[in-house]
């Protein structure tokens with residue numbers, strides 16, 4: 422009797438910095454793990470915010486971090502996976518070493534498919550794999566877009582939210598045109614929303630006009646508890662379960678699971 426899974430692989434991407442990529446990856450993944458799915462987080466940002474956000478700063482498997490997984494030739498990446506303090510939630514961590522990977526990988530054959538090798542070897546072990554991208558459209562993010570079934574785009578509700586998105590949309594189009602024809606947009610998520618400002622409302626309206634039903638109904642409010650949680654190494658949804666931020670990410674996870682089941 423085998424319980425063979427087929428993970429949905431999602432890249433959390435936006436080349437703009439500080440829009441809530443890591444916060445979204447951590448909190449959605451944790452909420453889905455709490456709903457009894459097995460979830461893997463992969464940190465591909467040399468800042469390692471995802472790794473420290475789940476309390477595993479400076480930790481790695483005997484075989485190393487995502488840097489070794491990307492630059493060596495493992496046939497099976499199981500050895501790079503660490504358990505977290507949350508049941509059903511696992512991590513392939515990153516640290517500063519990863520900065521060098523982007524340069525080293527340039528000389529590799531099929532350099533855009535290094536991460537895909539990792540995710541493909543792990544797909545049968547998880548229900549979801551979330552890849553937390555760095556704030557750039559470089560080779561690491563490209564690897565995530567090639568490995569992923571779909572991309573989840575967090576958008577900070579501020580004046581320049583839509584600016585620069587043209588670059589991301591252009592990159593998605595290029596990836597679809599060659600390296601990953603079936604790449605989809607999983608959803609666009611409005612983050613750090615402040616309903617008291619007209620600006621927040623206007624940005625939300627513009628984003629919905631542009632991305633239509635790709636935009637999640639759930640909106641993530643600006644919430645101080647979500648900002649505090651990473652310094653404690655605890656996902657926001659567990660740090661203060663009753664906070665508005667935690668509640669919103671719980672609802673987002675439900676929305677994602679029900680969309681997937683539809």
Ligand SMILES: Nc1ncnc2c1ncn2[C@@H]1O[C@H](COP(=O)(O)OP(=O)(O)OP(=O)(O)O)[C@@H](O)[C@H]1O
Nearest residue numbers: 438439440441442443444556613642643644647648
């Ligand atoms: N909804 C929120 N309310 C308040 N603070 C938030 C919220 N979401 C994220 N933050 C905080 O804002 C900062 C940026 O968020 P986060 O690290 O998730 O963005 P990012 O897109 O991953 O950034 P980077 O591009 O540097 O990787 C962090 O300090 C985080 O704790």
Ligand SMILES: [Mg+2]
Nearest residue numbers: 442443466470
């Ligand atoms: Mg981040």
